[in-house]
Amino acid sequence: MADVLSLRQSGFDAVEQTWREFVPSARLRDPGPEGRAELAWQSAALEGISVVAYQLTGNVRSAIEPLSQLMACRVATDSGWVGAPRREYDVALPWASSGAVTEAGWDGPATVRAFVFELDHAQEAARRMSGDDGLMLEVLDPAPRNAAAGAHWERAHSYVLAGLVASSRTGTPEPLLESELRRHALHATLTTFCTSFADALERGGQKRPAPLSVRRAISFMESHAAEPVTIDDIAVAAGMSTRGLQAAFRRAMGTTPTEYLRGLRLAGAHAQLKEGGPLTVAEIARAWGFAHPSRFASHYRARYGRSPSETQRQG
Known part of the structure; x- marks a missing residue:
C-alpha cells in the first residue's frame, strides 16, 4: 500500500528536510534572515517510485542532482526559472534528469510536481518493456519531445497521484492497481522525454508473427488476470519483448494485449x-x-x- 504524506511546514530548514527524504541531493539556498518558506506537501510512495506534489512559497533558490534516480518534474511559477548550469528550460513544460544537476528559482508561489524513480527499478522495468537486457537507462535530453508530450506527462502525474492517494484511504493493499499505476508513471515518463529507452525500442521490434508466443501470452493472462501483472510480465512469459508482443498480438488477434x-x-x-x-x-x-x-x-x-x-x- 502506498505511503502517503500530507503536511504543511514553515521555514527553509523544514522544507529542505522534507524534500531530501525523497531526493537526498535536494537543497535550498539560504535566503538570509528575512527569508521565509511556506510548504503545502503531498506525496505517495511505493517501492521504486515516489510521486510528489507541493506548493512552495518564498524567495526560493534550489538545486537537485538525482544520483541513482530518474526524476521528471514540472515547476509551475509565474515568477521564476528552471535550468541546468548552461541551459535554461521552458517553465511551461516538465523536465527530466537521470543525474544531471537542475536548478530553479522563484519569488512567490510555485507548484511542483514530480515522479522520482529509483534508477535500478526503472531500468529493470524499461528492460522488460523494450526486450533489451543490456539497456542502460538515461535521459538524453531534459526537455520533453514536444508540448503535447509534456501535457500528457502532467495528466499522467495527476492520475497516478490521485489513484495512489485514493488507494491508501481504503486501508487495504491493492497490488494490482498499484502495479498498473507504477508502470503508467514510468511509461509516461519514458515516452515523454528523449531517453535511451526510445533507442532500445527501435532495436527491439518484432519482425515476424509469433502465434505460439501469442498463445502463451493469452494463457498467462487468463491464469493471472486477478494478479498485479503488467504487459511487461506478459511479454516475459511469452518469451519476447513488450513491443514484439504488441505487434504479434495485433497481427494474430486484431487487438492489443492491454485491451485483451x-x-x-x-x-x-x-x-x-x-x-x-x-x-x-x-x-x-x-x-x-x-x-x-x-x-x-x-x-x-x-x-x-x-x-x-x-x-x-x-x-
Missing part, C-alpha cells in the same frame, strides 16, 4: 458484481485494477450494455 487483459479483468469484475456481496462497485473496480470508477463504468457499459450498478442490483 482489460477484457479479462472486466469479465472478472462482471462475475463478482453478479454474485452480489458487501463490496461496492468502486471497491470491485479497484480490486480488478481500475483506479477510477467512471472509467471502469464506461468500459463496462461498452462491453456489457449496462452499468455496473445495474448488474449488481439485478444479477
Whole structure:
C-alpha cells in the first residue's frame, strides 16, 4: 500500500528536510534572515517510485542532482526559472534528469510536481518493456519531445497521484492497481522525454508473427488476470519483448494485449458484481485494477450494455 504524506511546514530548514527524504541531493539556498518558506506537501510512495506534489512559497533558490534516480518534474511559477548550469528550460513544460544537476528559482508561489524513480527499478522495468537486457537507462535530453508530450506527462502525474492517494484511504493493499499505476508513471515518463529507452525500442521490434508466443501470452493472462501483472510480465512469459508482443498480438488477434487483459479483468469484475456481496462497485473496480470508477463504468457499459450498478442490483 502506498505511503502517503500530507503536511504543511514553515521555514527553509523544514522544507529542505522534507524534500531530501525523497531526493537526498535536494537543497535550498539560504535566503538570509528575512527569508521565509511556506510548504503545502503531498506525496505517495511505493517501492521504486515516489510521486510528489507541493506548493512552495518564498524567495526560493534550489538545486537537485538525482544520483541513482530518474526524476521528471514540472515547476509551475509565474515568477521564476528552471535550468541546468548552461541551459535554461521552458517553465511551461516538465523536465527530466537521470543525474544531471537542475536548478530553479522563484519569488512567490510555485507548484511542483514530480515522479522520482529509483534508477535500478526503472531500468529493470524499461528492460522488460523494450526486450533489451543490456539497456542502460538515461535521459538524453531534459526537455520533453514536444508540448503535447509534456501535457500528457502532467495528466499522467495527476492520475497516478490521485489513484495512489485514493488507494491508501481504503486501508487495504491493492497490488494490482498499484502495479498498473507504477508502470503508467514510468511509461509516461519514458515516452515523454528523449531517453535511451526510445533507442532500445527501435532495436527491439518484432519482425515476424509469433502465434505460439501469442498463445502463451493469452494463457498467462487468463491464469493471472486477478494478479498485479503488467504487459511487461506478459511479454516475459511469452518469451519476447513488450513491443514484439504488441505487434504479434495485433497481427494474430486484431487487438492489443492491454485491451485483451482489460477484457479479462472486466469479465472478472462482471462475475463478482453478479454474485452480489458487501463490496461496492468502486471497491470491485479497484480490486480488478481500475483506479477510477467512471472509467471502469464506461468500459463496462461498452462491453456489457449496462452499468455496473445495474448488474449488481439485478444479477
